[in-house]
Amino acid sequence: MSVWVYGEQKSELGLEGTITRKLEEDLYEVFIGPQHPGSGHMRIIIRIDGDIIVEADPDMGYVHRTMEKLSEGREWIKNVPLFERMAIHDACNVTVSYVMALERILGIEPPPRAKYLRTLLCEINRIAAHLYGFGIFGVFIGHSTMYMWSFADREVMVELAEKLTGARLTHSYPIPGGARRDMPQDFPQAARKAVRYFRRRLDEYRKIFLDNPVTRKRLEGVGIIPKKIAAELGVVGPVARASGIKYDARLAEPYDAYDEVEFEVPVYEEGDALARAWVKFEEIKQSLRIIEQAVDWLEKHPREAPIHERFWAKAPPLWKKVFEAEGRVKLLPLMANLKLPPGRAMARSETARGEIVYYVESDGKTTPYRVRIVSPSARNAIVFKYIAPGYKVMDLPTIYGSIDYFPPEADR
Amino acid sequence: MEGNGGNGGRVYVGNLDKSAKRAKQLVMGKLRMGKAVDWATAFSLWPVHLTTSCCGCEFAATWSPRFDAEQHGALPWVGARQTNMILIEGTVTKKMACAVRVTWEQMPSPKFAIAMGACAIDGGIFYNSYNIVRPWEIIPVDVYIPGCPPRPEAVARAIIELQRKIRKQRVASKWIEEGWRPDREYVKPKEDPCSWWRG
Amino acid sequence: MSLDQARRIAEEALSGIEYRVDEGKGFIEFIVAKENLVEAASRLKKAGFDHVKSLTVVDYKAEDKFKIVYHASSYLNEDLAKAIVGIGTEVPRSNPKVPTLVYVWRSVEFQEREVFEFFGIEFEDHPDLRLLLLAPQIAEKKPLRKDFIVKEEPIIRTKPPTG
Numbered sequence: 117m118s119v120w121v122y123g124e125q126k127s128e129l130g131l132e133g134t135i136t137r138k139l140e141e142d143l144y145e146v147f148i149g150p151q152h153p154g155s156g157h158m159r160i161i162i163r164i165d166g167d168i169i170v171e172a173d174p175d176m177g178y179v180h181r182t183m184e185k186l187s188e189g190r191e192w193i194k195n196v197p198l199f200e201r202m203a204i205h206d207a208c209n210v211t212v213s214y215v216m217a218l219e220r221i222l223g224i225e226p227p228p229r230a231k232y233l234r235t236l237l238c239e240i241n242r243i244a245a246h247l248y249g250f251g252i253f254g255v256f257i258g259h260s261t262m263y264m265w266s267f268a269d270r271e272v273m274v275e276l277a278e279k280l281t282g283a284r285l286t287h288s289y290p291i292p293g294g295a296r297r298d299m300p301q302d303f304p305q306a307a308r309k310a311v312r313y314f315r316r317r318l319d320e321y322r323k324i325f326l327d328n329p330v331t332r333k334r335l336e337g338v339g340i341i342p343k344k345i346a347a348e349l350g351v352v353g354p355v356a357r358a359s360g361i362k363y364d365a366r367l368a369e370p371y372d373a374y375d376e377v378e379f380e381v382p383v384y385e386e387g388d389a390l391a392r393a394w395v396k397f398e399e400i401k402q403s404l405r406i407i408e409q410a411v412d413w414l415e416k417h418p419r420e421a422p423i424h425e426r427f428w429a430k431a432p433p434l435w436k437k438v439f440e441a442e443g444r445v446k447l448l449p450l451m452a453n454l455k456l457p458p459g460r461a462m463a464r465s466e467t468a469r470g471e472i473v474y475y476v477e478s479d480g481k482t483t484p485y486r487v488r489i490v491s492p493s494a495r496n497a498i499v500f501k502y503i504a505p506g507y508k509v510m511d512l513p514t515i516y517g518s519i520d521y522f523p524p525e526a527d528r
Numbered sequence: 529m530e531g532n533g534g535n536g537g538r539v540y541v542g543n544l545d546k547s548a549k550r551a552k553q554l555v556m557g558k559l560r561m562g563k564a565v566d567w568a569t570a571f572s573l574w575p576v577h578l579t580t581s582c583c584g585c586e587f588a589a590t591w592s593p594r595f596d597a598e599q600h601g602a603l604p605w606v607g608a609r610q611t612n613m614i615l616i617e618g619t620v621t622k623k624m625a626c627a628v629r630v631t632w633e634q635m636p637s638p639k640f641a642i643a644m645g646a647c648a649i650d651g652g653i654f655y656n657s658y659n660i661v662r663p664w665e666i667i668p669v670d671v672y673i674p675g676c677p678p679r680p681e682a683v684a685r686a687i688i689e690l691q692r693k694i695r696k697q698r699v700a701s702k703w704i705e706e707g708w709r710p711d712r713e714y715v716k717p718k719e720d721p722c723s724w725w726r727g
Numbered sequence: 728m729s730l731d732q733a734r735r736i737a738e739e740a741l742s743g744i745e746y747r748v749d750e751g752k753g754f755i756e757f758i759v760a761k762e763n764l765v766e767a768a769s770r771l772k773k774a775g776f777d778h779v780k781s782l783t784v785v786d787y788k789a790e791d792k793f794k795i796v797y798h799a800s801s802y803l804n805e806d807l808a809k810a811i812v813g814i815g816t817e818v819p820r821s822n823p824k825v826p827t828l829v830y831v832w833r834s835v836e837f838q839e840r841e842v843f844e845f846f847g848i849e850f851e852d853h854p855d856l857r858l859l860l861l862a863p864q865i866a867e868k869k870p871l872r873k874d875f876i877v878k879e880e881p882i883i884r885t886k887p888p889t890g
């Protein structure tokens with residue numbers, strides 16, 4: 117497949133396929149969004165020649181809720197629910213790296229049981245978020261069956277997460293030094309049942325969506341990102357992996373239990389919208405594997421407090437009683453006075469849409485000095501500017517849906 | 529007079545406003561259709577696709593097969609001109625406020641608003657953020673849904689609550705009769721929400 | 728490859744340029760003078776650090792400086808991908824101007840725009856330095872600087888129950 121190059125001008129990157137042209141008088145400017153299902157809560161200003169996009173300028177910030185600033189005034193533990201609001205359909209994945217950064221500054225490691233519990237929830241979230249992405253993608257390309265199916269099946273995973281944590285979406289599950297809750301007694305059966313169901317179901321997904329000739333016509337060869345350009349633009353997650361870059365934060369810097377469980381990272385070479393859908397599809401399969409392994413491990417090992425000794429030793433007997441009876445850790449008073457030693461840490465984790473990076477700086481107070489978040493969608497937003505030119509206007513929703521752009525996360 | 533349909537075509541000229549007024553009087557007064565109007569409006573609510581924040585996740589789930597809010601007579605629609613209800617999903621930022629107001633003004637009356645999530649009530653977890661506005665400063669809100677995020681059942685409940693309100697308080701028919709919402713002032717934002725765009 | 732090996736590679740690439748090493752947990756930073764920033768960054772890129780993960784700016788108000796660090800890593804070299812190496816500089820708060828690194832790493836283009844609106848730091852020669860997230864009225868206040876303060880409700884601390 118060749119890259120469609122528009123115009124004569126040499127690109128600033130010096131690479132093919134990223135060429136844009138200056139606005140001329142006979143071009144039209146079209147504002148897409150923010151009130152439009154084809155653009156979510158962002159606006160893309162495009163200039164078109166006929167129906168070919170010549171220039172695209174993403175206008176973000178419609179959901180900028182100032183998380184970086186607010187975090188500077190809030191206690192360490194209160195920031196977990198705050199950052200979760202970036203991507204509530206993927207709550208555990210986006211907060212786990214913040215918690216990891218805190219643990220690095222504190223110099224503690226969570227107990228193995230907590231690691232497995234977090235891994236379990238991360239993978240449940242990943243599947244739910246991928247299905248969410250598929251559903252929205254389906255709406256964008258006019259495939260309502262896909263929306264209906266994936267949102268119906270997503271509920272299976274959301275129910276599992278609810279069983280484990282008590283909340284449908286905003287779990288606030290990882291806390292510095294461990295996890296908030298142990299799994300209920302009947303969780304393993306439910307998880308295995310869900311995995312069995314999904315295995316069967318995924319085959320049908322492939323048939324109606326990925327192998328469907330209509331879908332393939334709309335996705336093949338749209339939004340191609342060659343490997344070299346993908347690395348240059350610094351795209352992350354399924355977008356990078358669909359372009360042949362084998363990068364996954366779970367591999368590069370294994371956190372939680374990812375160095376103990378077995379899984380593969382699917383990589384495709386084509387770099388188009390279809391390849392991105394395939395990457396997500398294959399990732400769901402791998403996540404199912406991880407869920408099974410995590411549940412097995414948790415079942416085999418005795419139940420103990422999923423929180424670090426340092427905090428657990430301080431807890432009064434009442435809380436130990438609560439844990440024994442209900443399997444949950446009483447949280448706030450244990451953590452509210454948490455003070456971190458001065459220090460700086462960085463941590464990354466792999467969310468469903470790509471890698472998220474936290475930079476945390478502490479000056480020894482109960483609140484952070486600075487937290488810098490770079491979310492996957494923020495890094496992928498550059499795709500609109502450099503990849504969309506050259507494609508038709510109707511391909512824009514396809515590109516948008518295929519990179520699984522989630523504005524609240526991009527704007528923070 | 530020659531019409532554009534060829535020989536014998538006719539164009540009737542009249543005062544449209546006057547005729548509309550008389551038709552309204554006939555329907556609402558003599559034929560007593562007010563109740564029917566309320567009933568019909570209550571079961572054809574069309575929320576507009578304006579996803580303002582992360583509550584949109586549950587908004588999407590509300591219309592998914594499991595919760596199926598379409599059974600209550602509401603279905604999200606694309607164009608603002610074809611809708612009569614706005615469902616604000618959570619936080620409204622300063623930039624988004626402009627879009628909310630523009631969309632609200634584009635919608636034909638009678639129109640209704642539901643504010644979803646703690647953020648839409650009083651800021652929620654972002655109560656002290658420098659970049660958000662309260663939705664009730666921009667548009668008049670009929671029903672609030674607490675929760676962060678509210679469960680899909682709560683959203684469905686809010687729709688039913690709104691329907692009850694329309695039928696009990698006869699909101700839609702009164703709006704048509706009097707030309708405006710009697711039970712609440714037509715909220716005009718104090719500041720122009722779009723000032724950032726022009727300024 | 729561990730962080731130490733990545734550090735050695737980066738040190739080799741930076742030989743001849745004066746730098747200071749700042750270590751953190753999980754990453755390492757090389758702080759150079761403003762004039763050497765572009766040169767140092769291009770050498771790092773040649774050594775294999777092909778994209779920037781995070782453009783991190785911290786406002787040290789007490790010391791009257793901004794610290795601007797580009798935390799880079801690699802995609803194409805799987806070994807280097809395991810480390811995060813930062814290259815950065817410090818500028819005084821009164822005159823926050825740095826040369827842009829867009830022409831070295833295209834992946835920082837949007838992040839530089841973001842830093843520009845939140846801190847008011849100007850990137851010289853940036854091809855498209857406009858506001859990205861904020862409305863102009865708010866961007867004027869430079870919200871992420873430490874002298875912009877948002878009020879916060881204090882947490883109510885109760886004594887943990889005993890027994």
Ligand code: SF4
Pocket residue numbers: 201204581582583617618619644645646647648652653675676677678
């Ligand atoms: S109420 Fe909660 S879920 Fe809804 S927009 Fe606000 S933070 Fe997000």
